[in-house]
Amino acid sequence: MIPHILLQTLIVPVIASVIIFLTRSKIGEKAGWIAGITHLYTTVLLCIAGIRVYGGETIYEEYPIGAVVNFNLLADGLSIPVALIMNLICLALAFYSIHYVDHRIEAIYGEVDKKTWLMYYTRFFFLFNFFSVGFMGVSFATNLLAMYLFMELLTVIPLYFIMATFGYSDFIERYKVALMCLFWGVAEATFFLIGIIWGYTQIGSFEISELHNLAGNPLTLWIASFILLGLAIKLAMVPFQVWMPWVHAEHPTCIAGLLAVYANIAAYVIVRVLVLPLHDDLKVFCIPVMVFAAITMIYGALLALAQTDVKRLCACSTISQISYSVFGIGAFTVLGVEGGIFYFLSHILGKAIFFSTGGILVYVTGIRDMRKMGGLWSKMPITATLWISASLILSGIPPFSGFVGKWVLFTGAFQFGMENPIVLPIVILAVMSTILTLVYTFLRGLQIFFGPLKPALANNDKIRDPPLTMTIPLLILAVVSFILGVYPEPILELLHSVIGIL
């Protein structure tokens, strides 16, 4: 038996961060490996916890701090799969970053002396670990204030500082965009905070398990709309999607995959905070949420079609993909919500690969404009394979996990549509965005990897597949997605054990 198994997943990365910070001038390049191994350890822990939960156990750990605030952690069938997949992505991207950050520092700060280089290099990994802390915190927290704190932690420490230090474009632009991201993040969190404090005045508790007491309260709808508004900003739903392309485009690509997680985790929060405790009261939100989600799905996909910048393509694709989960969750049927969460997992896996492959392209060729690429298949076969598998995951084509997610999600949505015929056309329209996904991923894939090799690229010897530490983690993610696509039963069963009560 491992003591404090959930707490460890939160604390160990922090400890690793502190170690990296304190020994930064000595460990140097090993910082990346330390971060990677830390995540490997926490992933193993989560696997063990996952097996226990799958056996029917619910892991609950109490860490009270004050009267209303506590850091109690709960791992049930809903939080464990989400946490596990998110941690897996952190793990993969930690290894991916080892080479990438080196390249970023060189790109931004030019040739620097050893000391400055070490400072920047270790700073990245020092900050990076807070991602998984935040993600684990949000998924395991049982207290709304704790959840809020973890969400803020995600916005402030890793997101803002990493972007400000390692982002693209020049100094001023970078800080501007980082600041904008921070503002949006804070705005979102503020709405969320207003909602939960208002809820506190009604039921006198910040515990998620107490939220069901709000049922039947006349103010519930208002409270829920504040929380929903906050989360909609985080989910980059129309009309709050503005920040996403900027932030994604400016971010160093090695953590851009985590940005998709950062945004999409709000879908999990919706299920945890609103759908499960208050599903009977919130039925009125179903149709508006589905309509907005469908609009976002299609709008995001159309935006993605119009992009020529490889990173912005990924960003717009994220806007579209996130709304799949929201769409399923909006249906409020068991399958819809399960499909929404499953699609969330599938999306973050696919997006981590997609983004990082884009990052590889930028890393290797140094250009971001996809029109200037072409015929790279012959030079970078592994990268092309990664791009194609990511495209398959995102557009929901068997045998990858996207297909299962899509199937379950739309089954749920159609079930809802059978009860409310007015929704039926919306659902049919929403399925359309899947074909748009196929178009923008594969069309761009063709443009980048096939056709004649551009002369400027052909004569460049540096253009080849990147080091294995960049490709192997991504290949592993693709394999995970494949396993989920062929054998999704454990995850679906885990989700069903919690969501089945609807």
Add this chain to the structure above:
Amino acid sequence: MTVVVESIRPVLAVSCPAICALLILLFYHPKLSTRVNLRESCTIIASVIQFLIVLSMAPIILEGQELRCHLLTICPGIVLSYKVDAFGLLFAFTSSCLWILVSLYSIGYMRALKEHAQTRYFFMFALAIFAAVSMAMSENLVTFYIFYETLTASTYWLVAHHEDKEALFAGRKYLTYLLTSGWFLFTATVLTYVLTGTTDFVPNGILSLDSAAPWVLMILFALFMLGLMKAAWIPFHSWLPTAMVAPTPVSALLHAVAVVKAGVFGFVRVVCYIYGIELMSGLGLGLILASIASFTMIVGSFLAIGQDNLKRRLAYSTISQLSYIIFGVALLSHFGAIGSMIHIPFHGFMKITLFLCAGALIVIAGKTEVSQMAGIGRRGQMPITMLAFTIGAIGMCGAPPVCGFISKWYLCLGTLEAGMPIFLGVILISSLLDVVYFFPIIRTAFFEKPLEMNGGEREEKVRSKETEQPLYLFMVIPLAITAIFSVIFCFFPHTFHILDLAEMAVSNIFGGV
């Protein structure tokens, strides 16, 4: 009633092209030319084995058994499994039988034209056959959908084979149409699953008036129709003539074996096995479908008249002929359904003959347009090819002694049985139009004088062009075989159990009514 038996035969049949595809990749070597022969023999052997396996299933099916092989249950609803019934076997037979001939033909065609990327070509070809046979044997809509998309993906590479501007454009158009249709099919599949809790093909249909309001069923049917754009019904047909830029064996594959047949196969499956005859007539969908099919039959033929390019003319002819199959099931009558089912293999054999002839004309004589073909069928030119072409053309018009006559006969019986003699007129007009666009080709080939006659040189040459090179025999023999079979099927429609299987499938469908 039929008995379902667990059996591994469906998987064996499907795995032949799959293994063949893998072997083709393994044998790939950019320089070693002996590998090329290995690759080709691999294709031929796999196709023969597959054909034998498929054929061996026929007696079992005719005894009243159905062979089922469950592969994988991914999650509730997504069940991958194969089940061979009489109708599925008919399509599987068509695909696997013609694959042998088209493979032989491909060898001659691709080598004679010295095409590039032949390994990719044979690989994708095997993959397409794998998808087509899998569709034929799929037990439910989900499996059907998955292989529908596989087929689209694999045939894209064949359509865009030349990689020039025209081919890439055709490929893009092809994908645009067929991926969109895949989206509709997916939507329809999910909706069917939500309505009934299953997506299995059951002879009397799984939907009923109890499962949803009539307008939902109507919408669902519209989704299915849009989802089966592979059947190239007008106005969603224009991908098909554009895709004619592909190498000719591919066009033959698209038009006779895999792609479009998969579309009409889907139509029959949806009408008879998802909706069921009763529900179709209850909703009045049969009449709507029959009208659309008649429209396609006649307009397709009219469009064919105006084409000078032989392959494009054949493409429009296909559009028109495929609608016979849709039309047959839409009549919702016993004979109509038999007619449409046997038209799948029969049309396959006749149309492939025509396409193989068109390909032979391109390779041997270098002629693509109808207007260039004056005297091409004369002695010293290409008499065997044009003779086969004539047989195919007669069959298309539905005249004896070619097998098109049999299916058309059943279709006419079907219209009378359904009590809609007006559609008899449609069939007759359409056949007449077939005559209008096919017979001028035959007349030009046999009765007009060759344009570039230069003195007596050509007259002395007794040996026909077709036998000039041994490579050409790879092309001429397959097309002769398909032509001969087209005639045999007319006199003995029970060859390979075709008619028996169709009768059996139809009696299962109508058994419960």
